[in-house]
Amino acid sequence: DFLYDYGCEILFETARFWEDLGAYIPLKGNKFCINCVTGPDEYTALVDNNAYTNYMAKMNLEYAYDIANKMKKEVPQKYQKVASKLNLKDEEIVAWKKAADNMYLPYSKELDIIPQDDSFLYKERITVDEIPEDQFPLLLHWHYLNIYRYQICKQPDVLLLMFLQREKFTKDELKKNYDYYEPITTHDSSLSPAIFSILANEIGYTDKAYKYFMMTARMDLDDYNDNVKDGIHAASMAGTWSAVVNGFGGMRVYTNELHFEPRLPKEWNLLSFNVRYKGRKINVKLTKENVVFALLEGEPIEIYYFDKKILLEKGENKVESLKN
Structure with missing residues (x-):
């Protein structure tokens, strides 16, 4: 079994990483916070409690805790072997569960959405429609310190979280977050349109779903971001498959x-x-x-x-x- 023979080492070491990286912050109600990180969105950097990061870390910690205890019961010899190799202590496993249970998960009651991070909603909001077309992609025309001042996204961050952990969110929650983040996402990243296509399809925004699918499929053919001279966008090609199977195929x-x-x-x-x-x-x-x-x-x-x-x-x- 790959998980018990090899994968558990990766799982346990990454759980160790998250538990070491975060801290219990009194002014956050002693919640477990992960500060000074960068999530998927490359137009926002070095922030506290990026929602994507915290949700993913919570999942990692929970899974590591569950697998460690499952191995103790089902394959104790294999567990002892990996625990000895990693010098893994029982108190560490307990700490993973504590961190996961107390993970700070951002939420805005005022907007009824998931904030991308602690500071995102406190920045000036600027929509893509307000920016002249000749300014895209922003990274070639704006200094990053200027980009960081705004609620503007290069690619999905909260929405990528909602795609990857779809079962944790209702369709209404998905729609509210989609409606908030879509107008401020530039798609300057080739990784962006596929996720928007998939989620638009689920919400029922069929025209948008197809528009974003075509952006993904024709990324290099139309040289959408004026950078195909530097090489093809292989991940975007994979996104085309995802937009078909996860999007239209549901x-x-x-x-x-x-x-x-x-x-x-x-x-x-x-x-x-x-x-x-x-x-x-x-x-x-x-x-x-x-x-x-x-x-x-x-x-x-x-x-x-x-x-x-x-x-x-x-x-x-x-x-x-x-x-x-």
Whole structure:
């Protein structure tokens, strides 16, 4: 088992890192805070309690705590081996749980959104529409110390968090945060449009979803950021796949179960893709009217189409009406 033989070392050492990096701050109600960090957004730097960072660190700490205790019960010899190698003490594991339970998670009651960090909402807000087109990308025209003064994002930060930990947030919370951050995101990063496409599709902003998908797909073809001379944007190409499968295909993994909430863009008549999951190969095909699920390889598996549980077995197509 990769996790017990190798992965646990990475998991435990990263948990150690987070517990060492943060501190319990009295003026934050003795919450565990992680200060002076930079999250995904490259137009905001060296901030306290970046929401993405704190949520991700909390997940890491919780998972490390759970796996350490699980290994103690299920594979005690393997646990003792890795604990000895890392000089891992029981009190450290307890400290991980304490840090996770007391992690400071930013929230604005006034705006009912997740602030990107402690200071973000206290900066002057400037929307993309207020900036002349010839000023983009900002990093080539504005000094970074000027950029840092504004509520302006190069790429999704809070929204990337909401994509990666989607099960922790309601659709209403997603919509409120999307509506707040979209007008102030420049997409000067090639990594940006794919996430906006995926989340717009889920919210029901279908035109925006397709617009951002095309930005992702044509990033280099249209030289969107005037920098293709420096090389291709390989991660953006991967984002194109994600925008198709996670966006239009609506694929998510929640609590180790495969979920689909697909929406076919009006510009397309057909979408078909394969995914591999837990030793299975599954084909998903969308038309204007239906979605068809087929298990191509592997043992039977249960998946979800919206809230409906579906059992997939080889040789049998499962057809459902496509929801708008």
